[in-house]
Amino acid sequence: MKAINTMKLEIESRSVNESFARVAVASFISQLDPTIEELGDIRTAVSEAVTNSIVHGYKEGKGKIYITVSIFENAKVTIKIRDKGCGIENIEEAMQPLFTTMGGERSGLGFAVMESFMDKVKVNSVVGKGTSVTLEKKINGRFVTKW
């Protein structure tokens, strides 16, 4: 399926860019008139994926994060967040709620949040090459009549 509208963003792996990334993505998606709740879900899911690239992918070091947002017919949105970091050895295990390789202040909830806030989460990863996370959500929006 061909996207009707797309947006690409390249940011440095710096924690200060986390809020910029989630606001920029939410702002692009605003053209679909999402509800406040839908926008909140998207902001939170994007924040999780971008933080993971910074914290795990690049281990707080230098690198680039590539974000592509596509809008399809029927208001379906995909958000791809990609890094060229260390990659994930076992994706299935990494996506289990509460699984974390960091401990300390990390709760292992990032993927669980992405999965519950979005309709679909796809992860591709190659050790030593990097990780891409694709988030998908259909925006029902504010103009859908609710009975």
Add this chain to the structure above:
Amino acid sequence: MKLEFSGGVLTAFIDGEIDHHTAPSIRETIDKTILQDKPDVLRLDYSGVTFMDSSGIGLIMGRYKLISSCSGKIEVINIPRNMAKVVKLSGIERLGRITIKED
């Protein structure tokens, strides 16, 4: 962030966004005060929080560990309604008194 200590209760009024970028300074301020004042209860007031992701949960779990090691209890109050979803998902309700803001 404002901190208040009275009657054995240390209350931290957290405001703004909690993410991986902002959490460390919030954490350091709270932990320093816990170790200094040795409160019986650490009360995190989330009423001024405008955004949080799993870092906001990590902040609660980390403070729970510290205050428990000092034999204290944790409370998280006034979590804005639109952040209740993350809280529910995390299951932190079993750590102490966790309340969502009524509005």
